[in-house]
Amino acid sequence: MEKKFRIRKNMEFKNIYKLGKNYWxxxxxxxxxxxxxxxxxxxxxxxxxxxxxxxxxxLRRKMKEIYRLNFHKIKEGYDLIFIAKRNIKDIPYKELEGSMLHIMSIAKLLKKR
Structure with a gap:
């Protein structure tokens, strides 16, 4: 099993917010x-x-599991921060998974098949 790398430090989050590109x-x-x-x-x-x-x-556990199961589809060399919007607490798992894959495809982070 591959090791997962997480962003934990507040300064790293702030740096990505400031310098990164956002999609929604x-x-x-x-x-x-x-x-x-x-x-x-x-x-x-x-x-x-x-x-x-x-x-x-x-919600965080669901998002981590979706990322873990789709890890092999994502390009290497990026820092990603997922921010949940307010209406997310009421959606089922499959819709959340579709939403995460959709936003990564908009950002062109998914590998070509």
Whole structure:
């Protein structure tokens, strides 16, 4: 199993917000910044407006699982931050997965088949 690389430090998040390009759809905002590494790092932001800690953590776990299952489809060398929009707490798993894949395809992050 491949190792997952996460963005954790506040300064890294701020740097990506400032210098990265953003894409959005109904459910998510995605910030993308090219990094000088041969791996893709990912971070998740879910604000308190979406719900309490239980709701936010459940949503974060779903997003991490979708990323893990689709990791092989994503190009290397990018920093990604997924930001959940308010209406995301009510959508089913499959719709969230479709939304994440859709926003990555808009950003041209998916590998050619």
């Amino acid at each position: 759809n109904r459910n998510l905002i995605l910030y993308v910044k090219k990094n000088d590494l041969n791996r893709t790092r990912v971070g998740y932001t879910i604000t308190k407006k979406i719900g309490n800690a239980v709701v936010r953590n459940r």
